[in-house]
Amino acid sequence: MKYFFFSFFALIIFSKALSQELETILENESKSTTDLILGTFNGTRLLNGHSIETRKEGILEFMISHRFGRVNSGFDNLFGLDESNIRFGFEYGLTDDLTVALGRSSLGKTFDTYAKYRLLKQKTGDNPFPFSVTLFASGVAKTIKDYAPDNKTSFSERLVYTGQVLVAKKINPNLSFQFSPTYIHYNTVSEQNDPNDMVALGFGTRIKISKRMSINGEYYYNVNPFESINNKNSIALGLDIETGGHIFQLVFTNAVSMLEKGFIAETTGSFFKADIHFGFNISRAFQLKKNK
């Protein structure tokens, strides 16, 4: 009797195995995996500042950015369009995680270079990780001769460094947040009371409104601003449009510079008094090296 029950039990198990659908077998055989979260932000810039995104290995991104004059400067100045600050940049992905760049801004005839490294990546699946971290470091040199003739500054005196730890989380396909603690060091400052070292906290978000469009917002709170200027925290609102290899960003901001030290430390316009600059970032990605 014992054997009977045992064999009956075995029969049930075997018949179950026999009637197993192919789809069920595949489902059981499919290994669960860990996937990287893609596209926390569309581009390498949130608006003024950097996002956690880097370009993939072998991609050269050519970036043209503009910030026009203040929109409240009136019709005579065509609401700011008469003036513009432009930055050209070449940004290259050495590896999927490391990007290096060279740029030139017309404002202050400024050269900039940066390196950006994706340290941690948000993941889902078997071994999930809740957020992404990217490290950013830049060096900026103003080359405009705006000094008194007898007071020529050396190259190193004109250098400004920025370091950032960019932390971001894609909450869902339509909503991402970034927190960007920032440290800025000026080799020289114009006034004695001005700090050489500055700390700022950045906050940013992307809200997708369609597959290829999003509304972005960015705010940097400057903890210890220069005392010699009436520094305002930088605010930017904008629209991102992504079309394959291009990204267009339309920006409304109280900052005129597109470099960290500029828009964080040197912004004087008040967003809420309509000292707003219209601007855009356009990027085109070229694949210099193909996979495999």
Added chain:
Amino acid sequence: MRKLGLLMLLLLAIKEINAQDKYFTREGSISFYSDAIVEDIKAVNSQVLSIVDLTTGKIAIQIKMRSFEFEKGLMKEHFNENYVASYKYPKATFSGKILHIESLSSNNLKTEVVGKIKLHGKEKELRTAVVIKRDANKIIVKGVFNLKLADFDIKIPKILFKNIAEQVAISFELHHKPYIP
């Protein structure tokens, strides 16, 4: 006791026969090709799961969308995020039946496969030519067919019509080995 032994033997035999009839792979290859005016896009996925049952001719295929590899890194991101929404629909599946499976031999058998393809949350009937053969211990299934993106509600923005074809060519080659559960 003898009866039990016989029963067990019988069960084992059934199990053995059953297992021998199923052929499986987790390294099947599926690629798609989009031939448009401005840009040709090609992607390959070589981690396709497929199982075929030789007694019934039934076949089931499972494709992980994230495993498609592209020539350009940005394409993979755009494919997953903007076109197939792999965060929502991580897998595409096919389940169907290979017709005239009983004629399978070591020569190419040209026949048809009929079934349902599920992609981007949409299901559609598919009937396409397929070549199947037994090669040593392997069952090889291959073929090519076209797939209309609109059938699966995959939208191409107007601005990119010149970059992405409305119809993509899918080719598959699946080398199955005996399935050991």
